[in-house]
Amino acid sequence: MNDLIKNARKAIKPNWTDLYTIKTDRKLKKDEPQAFIQPKTGQLIDLKKTFENINQKTLSEAIGSRRSTREYSDQNLSFEELSYVLWETCRVDHIDQGRVYKTIPTAGATNSGETYVYIHRVEGIDSGIYLYVQNQHQLALIEKADDLENRVNEALLKQLRNANMVVFFTHVLPRVEYKYAHIGPKLACLEAGHACQNLSLVSEVIDSGVCAIAAYHQEKVDQLLQINGEDHFTLYCATLGKKK
Numbered sequence: 712m713n714d715l716i717k718n719a720r721k722a723i724k725p726n727w728t729d730l731y732t733i734k735t736d737r738k739l740k741k742d743e744p745q746a747f748i749q750p751k752t753g754q755l756i757d758l759k760k761t762f763e764n765i766n767q768k769t770l771s772e773a774i775g776s777r778r779s780t781r782e783y784s785d786q787n788l789s790f791e792e793l794s795y796v797l798w799e800t801c802r803v804d805h806i807d808q809g810r811v812y813k814t815i816p817t818a819g820a821t822n823s824g825e826t827y828v829y830i831h832r833v834e835g836i837d838s839g840i841y842l843y844v845q846n847q848h849q850l851a852l853i854e855k856a857d858d859l860e861n862r863v864n865e866a867l868l869k870q871l872r873n874a875n876m877v878v879f880f881t882h883v884l885p886r887v888e889y890k891y892a893h894i895g896p897k898l899a900c901l902e903a904g905h906a907c908q909n910l911s912l913v914s915e916v917i918d919s920g921v922c923a924i925a926a927y928h929q930e931k932v933d934q935l936l937q938i939n940g941e942d943h944f945t946l947y948c949a950t951l952g953k954k955k
């Protein structure tokens with residue numbers, strides 16, 4: 712087995728008991744990292760919080776019909792559907808004594824995850840890259856540009872495939888490393904998996920399909936989202952589109 716594989720395996724099987732002796736930033740009482748990314752723009756778009764037009768399915772139906780979907784119809788996603796998908800996938804439910812509780816479990820409620828979206832074809836909202844402001848259920852515009860579609864497709868290694876939207880699961884590592892030190896990166900990966908699974912199941916409710924994407928160009932995606940790629944970077948992406 713080559714060293715590259717050996718080291719990669721080692722990184723995802725850390726000894727939990729090392730944490731008993733390691734002086735984490737938390738034990739050292741250092742300042743805690745900010746809980747949320749602050750949107751740079753003043754223009755925030757309120758998403759819907761009620762979903763009158765969405766015909767619910769049972770959990771069994773959603774799980775039963777889920778398949779990776781790589782071909783999408785030309786139908787637009789509605790603003791309500793976009794709102795619904797983000798609401799169920801990754802919203803903050805509540806904050807208790809500084810701990811953040813979301814629709815997905817997060818390691819020790821440290822919530823290292825942030826969500827960004829590329830809106831491609833959604834009624835009532837301009838195409839662009841947006842930050843999902845998870846504690847306010849709003850979108851903050853990052854960038855609108857004519858060549859965005861091409862750049863997103865390149866960053867996804869040509870896997871945009873007529874999707875209505877793309878969801879990017881990014882992680883701010885210091886938030887989870889503050890408490891869990893070197894185990895943090897593994898925990899962040901697991902958390903991104905939870906989020907993508909929620910996305911896959913809620914997309915079934917709106918007759919849409921998701922394709923999880925791990926094969927993306929790391930630098931290009933991080934640049935697209937205007938995140939630094941060092942302590943904040945993308946871990947997982949997913950295209951979402953109406954089923955044919």
Ligand SMILES: Cc1cc2nc3c(=O)[nH]c(=O)nc-3n(C[C@H](O)[C@H](O)[C@H](O)COP(=O)(O)O)c2cc1C
Nearest residue numbers: 777778779780781870904922923924925926927947
């Ligand atoms: C971690 C992970 C990464 C994936 N990355 C990609 C990807 O980059 N491109 C792609 O087309 N499918 C990707 N997939 C989808 C898998 O190919 C798909 O789940 C698999 O073929 C099984 O099909 P199913 O999802 O319909 O059960 C990924 C799935 C997982 C779980």
